[in-house]
Amino acid sequence: MNAQPTPAAENGTVETDVLVIGSGAGGLAAAVTAAYHGLRVVVVEKADVCGGATAWSGGWAWTPGNPLAKADGVDEDPELFRTYLRHRLGERYDGARIDAFLEAVPHMVGFFEEKTRLQFTPGAKIRDIYGKTPGAGTGHRSVGPAPLDARRLSPRVRKLLRGQLYETSFLGMGIMAGPDLAKILSASQGSLPGLAYSAWRVGRHLLDLAVHRRGMHLVNGTALVGRLLQSADDLGVEVRVSTPAVRLLTADAAAHGGEHDGGRDDGGRVAGAVVRGVRPDGSEVEYEIRAARGVVLAAGGFPNDVERRRELFPKTPTGREHWTLAPKETTGDGITLGESVGALFQTDVESAAAWCPVSLVPYTVGKAPAFGRNGVFPHIMDRAKPGSIGVRRDGKRFVNEANGYYDYVSGLIAATPEGDAVESWQIADSRFVRKYPLGMAKPLPVPLFPYVRNGYLVKGRTLEELAAKCGIDPAGLRETVERFNENARLGVDPEFERGETEFNRYGGDAKVGPNPSLAPIEKGPFYAVKVVPGSFGTFAGLAADGRARVLRADGSAIAGLFVAGNDQANIMGGFYPAGGINLGPALTFGYVAGRELAGAEVYEDSGTVPAGRDHVRSCGAGSVAGTA
Incomplete structure (x- = not known):
């Protein structure tokens, strides 16, 4: 994994198959999936570390119908999921995208569980929020990342990984929802086992800080990003940090030396981007990354774009009456890049903010x-x-x-x-x-x-x-x-x-x-x-279809341009029916985008043919050896 933001070619141009802009759950899911299918992938990240808001999250993803639930004997009829969402979303229920999500979810979880370092733990007791609504679940509809010992990560991945959000930790020590949290809370109620467990966890954490200068027991979103990053590293994905995307390239612009100025070009296929890196001497340099298959926008939405907040958030007259949990780099770059080539910024949602x-x-x-x-x-x-x-x-x-x-x-x-x-x-x-x-x-x-x-x-x-x-x-x-x-x-x-x-x-x-x-x-x-x-982030975003393709206002897809995570308009229409409805769709549509870019037609985990596909062919570049 190349972690340098400088050009990799003497002429200042990098050639790859897929360019991913952003390194949260959606971007890394797309990168890992595309790389698994044999494509060359470059990820560019605006910050100097990877993970975005995902790394600071609880890490749980709403994944109804996932294979871990079925392994536990819970095999729900998908119509229950649709019933619940229809009641909660009302007229904002998007049947086509919901169907695409529900079809892909079990294969996404199966793919990462079987073929990569991303191992999950089942959310057996995590309920849907509105328990009186028809179709509501009482557990097994979520998965979270299994805890991870950071010693199992390569040194370059550890260097790139964004740390635990301090405010949700204890002295920087992450605490996982479930038994981990319950044992630690029991210490405050006089439980001797809870006190012993808490002392062991804190002592281990302090030792890690002394030896490694960071906590090594990773949980929640930090574990999710760590596992995805290590999977990307295993598959040869190149990651360039401190490298914001400046403008998109269309096929015509790339063919003529990148003269496209970033203005609206509704006819051109997106074929890469101009990015800004930093040379070893500290000076900035702009260069092209040309992507033969296409670009994935996954830059985290616009929670730190004060002007968009002012326009879209209620009772926010200056745009500053709001505090986001997302990193400062999430300023709407992906939205702006998409709009520059004719994408529709979809604001017709119940709430623009999560x-x-x-x-x-x-x-x-x-x-x-x-x-x-x-x-x-x-x-x-x-x-x-x-x-x-x-x-x-x-x-x-x-x-x-x-x-x-x-x-x-x-x-x-x-x-x-x-x-x-x-x-x-x-x-x-x-x-x-x-x-x-x-x-x-x-x-x-x-x-x-x-x-x-x-x-x-x-x-x-x-x-x-x-x-x-x-x-x-x-x-x-x-x-x-x-x-x-x-x-x-x-x-x-x-x-x-x-x-x-x-x-x-x-x-x-x-x-x-x-x-x-x-x-x-x-x-x-x-x-x-x-x-x-x-x-946590934003719900308004770029219009997309069930194949994660970015859409124009007339509903047509922009060739070569895909979107995942909070850059994509929320599939729940700006509602929040269950915990994990940011990360579940982010992982799923990142996975879908990676498969689309690779032309994959057979699911990696089962060999079944996706709906709407007429031809079947074998795809896959082999599994990743070992698990972290």
């Missing part, structure tokens, strides 16, 4: 700011734990806090009057913060005072004192908490039905009854953390 509630972490040394930035923490699991609620400044709840992260932000936006700041407070008592995380603040035995001292947590001896410090109406908060407590003791939530679905209950605490998602908030001191709109 919402997630976040809090801002003020890093300090003592009382002085540190690192020159705030951290951004995603509130994923804490909202569902019993004994916590979310309120606006009027002191009133606005949503079922235990539902999906998308619902929390959507509910907050809807409840916020025009002109008001879109913000909320997550409220909990002293019992809660001893047992569960409250945002980035960890439970026992980790002390809370650093989070109070730097202003991340607000502490009040009474609810009224807490409200005054947060700017919340004290009478409104008192009334809300008293009503919530009365119902929580009975295990009901008449206002928002919290704890009435499998998804809610699984996210709660099974040891708490009668409702694992509800407990009263009554023992002072009380704590609060400000929660604001954030996102």
Whole structure:
């Protein structure tokens, strides 16, 4: 794997079969698939490391009908998946693309599981979010990357791999949802096995930091990217970091020395791109990468494009009232490149953002700011734990806090009057913060005072004192908490039905009854953390068909141009029906794009013929030896 951003040919032109722009799940899936089928592949990445937002994600992918579920004896009728999505997506249900996704998913999982270093673990207990909707699943519709010892990665892959998002780690140590997280949380409740396990994990992590200067036990999105990168390395994929794509080349422009200026060219086949690299002396250089088969756009959408956010996100008058969990390099480059050759930027979606509630972490040394930035923490699991609620400044709840992260932000936006700041407070008592995380603040035995001292947590001896410090109406908060407590003791939530679905209950605490998602908030001191709109990425994107081809406004495909990941318009129409609906389609349509570029007609894992294909021929360049 070449990790250099400089030209590989003396005339400044690189020749390859496939050029992939971006190195998240979608881009790497396309690269690995195309390379497996014998194509020469170059991946260019704008950042100096690989993985994009995928590396900072939980790593779980919604993959209904996957072979791991079938191996566990769960073989669902695909019509159940369609039923669920039809009910959740309504008029935004795109039957053709949903069918293409559902057909390819099991083969995608089978291909990576059997032929590459990407090994999965089944999400046997991960529920679809809306459990009362017909067709909703109660498990086995997701897969995540198996944990990975980074010592099994080549040195060049370790160098290229983006690290764990610090805010979702413990001192940089990744924690995987499921048994790993459950054991660590049990330590805060006095479990001796949990304490021993936590001490072992932390001790191993600190030793790795001392020896290797990074954690070596990889989980979640970091493990997913690490496994994909190592698979790409095994197959000879060339990766060029610090190399943004500047403009696309069409076949005519490439034939005439690259004079195409990046303007609209609806007739030309996309045949590569001009990229910007850095020479060893630090100077920049632009050069061409010509791709005989085509280009895949997978640059991560536009979560850091302030102007597009201002235009497309609600109640965002300047575009800066929003905090994304995506790396700073995700500024819409793939969208802009696609538009330059006539692609349709599809904004007709329920939400242009993949919402997630976040809090801002003020890093300090003592009382002085540190690192020159705030951290951004995603509130994923804490909202569902019993004994916590979310309120606006009027002191009133606005949503079922235990539902999906998308619902929390959507509910907050809807409840916020025009002109008001879109913000909320997550409220909990002293019992809660001893047992569960409250945002980035960890439970026992980790002390809370650093989070109070730097202003991340607000502490009040009474609810009224807490409200005054947060700017919340004290009478409104008192009334809300008293009503919530009365119902929580009975295990009901008449206002928002919290704890009435499998998804809610699984996210709660099974040891708490009668409702694992509800407990009263009554023992002072009380704590609060400000929660604001954030996102994992974006849902608006380039129009595409079920073959991952980029489309024009008239529905015709642009020859030689494919799209995957958040550069592609979300197949769920801007809804969030299940966890992992970013990564599942990203991996799947990256896989589809790689197969299309290779002309593959037989699935690698089973030999069955894809729907709509008239001719069958054997494809494949052999499997990758060994697994990490």
